Amino acid sequence: MRALLWPVAAALVFALAAPVDAQVWGELAGRVTDAATGDGIPGATVLIEGNSFGTNTATDGSYSFRIPEGTWPVRVSFVGYRPFRDTVVVSRGATTRLDAVLEEAVGELGDVAVEGEAEPEAVGVSRIDPRVVRDMPMPMADAMRGVKTELGVTSSNELSNSYSVRGGSYDENQFFIDGFEIYRPLRISQGEQEGLGLINGDLTSRMTLFAGGFPVRYGGKLASVLDATYAAPEGRPSGTAYASTLDAGLQAAGALGDRAGVAFALRSARPQRFFAGQELEGAYDPNFSDAQGVLDWRLSSAHSLRALGLYARHRFRLAPRQQETTFGIYPNLVQTVASDFEGIEEDGYDIGFGGLLLTSQLGESARAEHRVSVFTTDEFETYDVTSRTSLYRRQQRPEGSQADLDRLLEGQTLQQDLANNSIQQTIWTAQGRYFGRLGAHGAEAGWQARALRFDDLINEKTTFTGQTDGGVQRTVTADSVAADTTFASWQVSGWVEDAVRIGRLTLTPGVRADYFAYNEELTLSPRLSAVYRLSPQTSLTAAAGIYHQAPTYRELRGDPDPGTSAFNTLDGDIASPRATQAVVGLDHFFTSRRLALRAEAYVKKYDDLISYDVNNVRVVYSAENDSEGYAAGADFQLRGELVPGRESWITYGLLFTKERFYTPEATDEQTLARFEARGGGDWIPRPTDRRHNLSLFVQDYVPGDDTWTLHIRTLYGSGIPTTPPARDQDRSIDAISVFDEGQRNVIRLPSYFRFDLGATKRLQLANLAGSPLELLATIEVLNVFDQTNAVAYSWVEQFSGDRRIYTAVPTRLTPRTLNVRFRVDF
Template structure:
């Protein structure tokens, strides 16, 4: 926490002082009306392409400081045509800019479309430039989402994130409107590799953290919609390499056809090898993506996109030494020795086609077809022996020196897994949009077939010496399953956007309704939604949304838990869709003089038909039952602006409260079967009907992204990214022993009775931009050299606890919790060439 307060103090000093520390000049002037010369109060004076600048006062006068250089200034005001001018600013000098604005005769130029929902409650935009600038272990667009409004994360090894109390499985991902998926069976962040979004092809990313349109479906938390750029004109591209990853992208067009291709590879051995778990890491993550855009004439356009990914994670663990406890008197060490190896991976193939057909100026049709296939496997045969020791301070020695005194008996655990899962989808859809006057209508449909194939075969074997020098062995965690399941999903939606005020664009309301059918559970759901954007003035905007969201159970949720004493997993086809009733209210205000935007949003979700789950590292394990209800509520705030032109910075703070309570199971008072007895015990351990924290209940979250330039040399840029999240709840396992048979059973203990430590991370990078020649198209050939320090303060973040079986002197069993820590401080060097 002391480091966090030091960071806060640093930023408090940094933000107001950063611009003044530059080598600067001043731009000053007066904005008047062309006819009559009257002042134009409140006129915006901005550097083109940025939010950097100021606003005129009541007399039309303005003044602001800016680093020396050449700039294009844009002056605008409501009711007037914009004006542009080019200025050269020199150090210590004032440049005059007096502008006379002409009245704008076309006051009805704002068009209302169904896509206007991209401005609304819970919506954030992410630019490719910001993605590239963020100091992250690998160049992955999904990692840029972690510093957006309403998003939390506690694992730099994973690209997974949580949005406003939702699990990582409650987020949807789209590339150009085609849905893609994250890995299903991944257990640890090291195994995930690259996210399937390639930032070098992206034109922009839009995150919907609540209130998203009906066309996206009904996941309970968020939607990330990535738009890939339309390749046209001269050939341009980029190539990069670092100590952890590399990639290249090229795109261009000739005549009606535009093509783009990008490839990436990541082999972060050095990054993973810095962890406490030592061994032979061999990660190999790579993919290739491409798109083609064909202009068929008359406004007709055909777009094709394809993706192939091959991710492998091979690992031979050797040893691990973890020291934990309370300094100085309750310090423990766990020393592990490993034998064996693991080999995990997944292959993804994806292809999509979209045909855009305009039938009239205001009527557009879209039809699409896509196929997605993923094959995942995990094989491991690893045994480990752990010896615990007490660390005792040596008399007369320095306070940091300890004696290592072994305690207890070594316990050996052997884990075996041979699992695979395949998911194949084929999706067709249509979208029809009509814009007339002040309104826009949209009708759409979707039909999808799914196939899940799964093979599970895993178990754990424990052995340890007894007090009589015999060896005790028992097997636990035995799971077996093999099934092949098919399903069909169908959806239909209707949406209407309408401008409700005479002054166009000031108050736009969007109402929609979606109906879905899922044949596997034989369930129909209906989801109405309403969103509104009200521009009270040119500096203050209010947003709001109300909606119902239904998340149908798919592979993850459908897998239930084995019955007591059994090891076979079955598919639960009687589940209902989880439901969220969501309300969001927000405000955004621009402080003109400082060009800072403040944004705040309050939200509340009522959650019903929940399928409870637990989280271990990155794996989400579901109960397979609609066994709880809950809520999530909180407030998110953001301060955003540009310290220098073209480089945005922001600070986010979020407060979240999310809890659930479990529904009373059948036969709770008088359980008559082993299953009822197990359900009753689980109900008691889950709070017995009282409210308990959900796995994502992170009360406080802070994320920061700052960009700046070196004073006097605008070829240097600095980038800072920091994440902080307060403690997350977690559940420790328990051991029960059958009084008659002596059989040991592992079960979850009291739900969320303990918490993981807070998560804090601070990453910095510095980039030098050099012109080294001309590219293929004649444009400048630019070299960007970046040095990054990841986890600057070497914070020992904990992602989970590893629970190891131990034996007390009296022969009883218990679990010792050993923290699983994430990566230490790491240095990375990255080179990028843009041409």
């Protein structure tokens, strides 16, 4: 009954408020021109800072869009020009005019480096407005989950905020807040334990995703970089607060006198309802929370200090009871797998982060940044679960209805899983970055030193009860890993980069050097990017470079055989995987239709790969340089405004990524058999080989009442490869056969599809000092079509005559869920 009260109450609020709010809109209009020529600038961006209202200029530089009454800060920008800022007062039912004259940034190409911003036209770069992300219908208000609709990004698990970029694994992405690197937890297995991403969208002024060709200041990963910048707390106090049936949060910011500003944010998520709809029934108790804060202090006219702090506490507890999965082709090929569970699973992690950023302005054309930070994680994973699984063949009853199916038991297994694992991670980092401008050059240089330590305790075991080939029932230990290991090392890096404009061409060459003490390896990463402006509406982009990913905890741990050490490769004899990448792109703005088209094609060549398998979202590595690979594909995106101030887009990606294993040095039969199962030296699909990916985000007003906004978010991805089991006739434990992996990535999971829908009512509650106090009331329907997506397969063994065969049982994700959210901006 309580679940029904939420939508009823929200509907009443909407109905009562509709006639009051329909007249609070005004209009902002004007023209953007070139200061030297007086010509209109097409495609310039006119944006209300701190909000999602805005538009792009037409062919003659004119623009107009509707906006609520109030006082608004406006920013007008275009590539190659200095930004224009002003403040306007918009009155109800009236048109306010603001004309902007932009001056060309001659000799100031270094703005890209000096301000730490990426050019919007740079290849593989997506600028993300966190205020747009918060409007997306998602299970939790999470900025990192909002990246999944961007160019080159794929994802197939709504429980997780992890994603793959252009064929890379979930571990090949870097994350930064204000230039400080942050890290995802290490031991999550299905995404359920992840909770909230560490980037808080309510504190963020902008996010930049580099999907290829990222600058030399970023190093250590192969696929992508997500860089978030937190807004400077200044001016009068302001903030936002929200609550929904799944999560809640608060953010506030403002100035502390003339020289300081502070911002903080709190978040909490208790999404029991979201998990409870899964096929695995049980007592779910997720509890995710974090707190973040920013303190800015202007030390002098040339020096400023920023302190950033973060603490996250995530707990996930599950007492599974039963699970029943029915699958197959009706009516004659239907099967049911039913499992009964006893026991409990408890997982969690605590993350602490603290960083200091000192910014020094060294004259008019030079600037320096120095950072020092510490990042710690303390994770644990415990479970003691016994499961009895039964496989039934479903057969239609002779005298029953077509939907009336008998259960015929075909097999049964008993399995016990035990674990008491923990890992502590501590990473200290110091960094210096230096920027300067000289004529048409914008240069950057930097260094970084990092000390890292992992203390890992692993104690896990799996036993199962089955029959020997002779029919005798026996309980054996199928998997047992025990290790108590400390890993400590250090890394140093240095880089230099120069951005130079030659007419319409912008070239940015750079080189990065990294030294990793663990394997005594020095790597060099030369990179080059280029932007050529054919016209104000069209640009050609390109980038090429070499990227290295130094192996740390995940890659070194490996996947040990029963009875062997979990860290038997900690001898330093392992190289950093390398990716040689090239990407080209086209950006074109259709001024008549106010649409922007992006098209990019890329190719990557991988060497010294450490192969991996994906178990749900946990990446399990081989801990050896055993393969090479490649990725090639193309991404297309069309962005525009169906209604003024509300951007929508559709993205399509085509991807091919394959790997080839090196011939092993060992010649024993088991090693050679494993090599043959991995393709025997032929090219086979990598675990992230998702051929087709489609994402859509649409924003629109309800006809006749623009206080209502509709949001649609759709994700589709074709199936990714997975590996079925195979019986090893020559291996056994206590006369029970051991079943190893079969032919690698020879089958595929089903396609992934989600359609999420949200409707938001904007209500003006009051007017405080010229700024509106607004309530946003939202109803979200997640997975509207109740699509039964599968994130993985589990395998059930059964007999068919004298043969053993395996049945793939899908591990399914969340069903349709209703969520109601209220947000107040003040």
